[in-house]
Amino acid sequence: MKTLLNVVVKEARELFTPHALAPMLIVLVIYGVIGRAIRSEREKQSxxxxxxxxxxxxxxxxxxxxxxxxxxxxxxxxxxxxxxxxxxxxxxxxxxxxxxxxxxxxxxxxxxxxxxxxxxxxxxxxxxxxxxxxxxxxxxxxxxxxxxxxxxxxxxxxxxxxxxxxxALSVRPHVVVRERVAEGGPELLGELVMAQTFLIPVVLLMVIIIASQMIAASVGQEKENKTLETLLTVPVSRLTLVAGKMLGAALFALVASAMFMAAMASYMGAFAPEATGAGAALLAELGLRLGWTSWFLLGLVLFLSVLCALGLVTVLAAFADDARSAQLATTPVMVLVMLPFFLTTFFDIQVASTAVRVLVYAQPFSYPFLVPRALLFGEYAVVWGGLAFLAVFAALMVFIAAKLYSGDRILTARLSLRRR
Missing domain, CATH: 3.40.1710.10 (abc type-2 transporter like domain)
Incomplete structure (x- = not known):
């Protein structure tokens, strides 16, 4: 455990640098200023x-x-x-x-x-x-x-x-969710649910992008600076080494996610409808609130998703020559993350075609976008299935990465698109 902690501290020390934190602080300030300005302008226009x-x-x-x-x-x-x-x-x-x-x-x-x-x-x-x-x-x-x-x-x-x-004729709209009936319009319900579930996938998307780029750059720099050979001579389990690198990047991603979530919350708060009055009563009557158990399950899904992304990037970055080519290793992960983001945004997966549903459910990065809605509507089969899928995929990626680091293969592996 102490060895793992030392590896995590080493990785975190390399990642938590001023030039890495400065862009996130700038984004936090900019989004906060923009959100406040938009709210002020909307109040003025109202x-x-x-x-x-x-x-x-x-x-x-x-x-x-x-x-x-x-x-x-x-x-x-x-x-x-x-x-x-x-x-x-x-x-x-x-x-x-x-x-x-x-x-x-x-x-x-x-x-x-x-x-x-x-x-x-x-x-x-x-x-x-x-x-x-x-x-x-x-x-x-x-x-x-x-x-x-x-x-x-x-x-x-x-x-x-x-x-x-x-x-002479008026309409009293009602909505039905999981056998619960409440008086209210579907437009208001859709806006309130979207306001609750939209922010989480966006933040996760940013976290995966940042953490993946960080760990890819770390592996690429170690190979470029020849420090990876020294690191592999240390009497440390390769599994501990891989787990430490991933946990260090995950720790950085946690801090980055908190900063991005604060920035996005300030920005999106200028557009999202306020769940007050009739809106709050509608959500409460329909049971569309995330309790502590739901937040715990959602946090677990997000954490496993980040580990899956980091594990996949660690495996792909092992084939990079240097830090520049290591950034190429993040491209497949970005595609795998962006695809379900757009599919779940523009399609209702419950009524989508079989091909679209298979495309969404067959890859691990879909579940961070599916689970918030599943928790709201009580579809726990999607939640538990997603957790199992993510856990197996993360373990598989860690195992493959440990195998790559267990021999000289990590030093000789190459990934290059240049003609020879």
């Missing part, structure tokens, strides 16, 4: 938005438009009757939209003829925030049409509730 109102109609219909704008949460700024002057004022004061009530609009509405409003989107730049403002103004026009319809209903049926007459 607040009352200013709209310039140009009223060229003398019937008083502009007052109705102003009232509906105010009820919809807009700050109405009267801008006289000159459209060009209003547009210049909008550009000067950074107001995104101008609403114009043309002459004769009120008379057309009263006569139940076709009537139009004019809207001007004043673009100072192109961004998501500008699109959000446009959606808000389109919602305003729908609210104005609803108000006019309510007035006509009041005129035709005095004393009746116009809202009830306009909406």
């Amino acid at each position: 607040g009352p938005q200013a709209v310039l109102l140009v009223d060229r109609d003398e019937s008083g219909f502009g007052a109705t438009v102003s009232r509906v704008l105010d009820q919809s949460g807009f700050i109405v700024l009267p801008a006289g009757t000159d459209t060009e002057a209003a547009l210049a004022l909008a550009r000067e004061d950074d107001v995104a939209w101008v609403v114009v009530v043309p002459e004769g609009t009120g008379a057309a509405v009263a006569a139940r003829a076709d009537a139009e409003l004019e809207t001007y989107g004043v673009f100072q730049g192109f961004s998501v925030a500008q699109m959000v403002k446009g959606a808000q103004v389109r919602g305003l026009l729908q609210a104005l049409n609803d108000e006019l319809l309510r007035e006509r209903v009041r005129e035709a049926w005095p004393g009746e509730d116009p809202v009830r007459m306009m909406r």
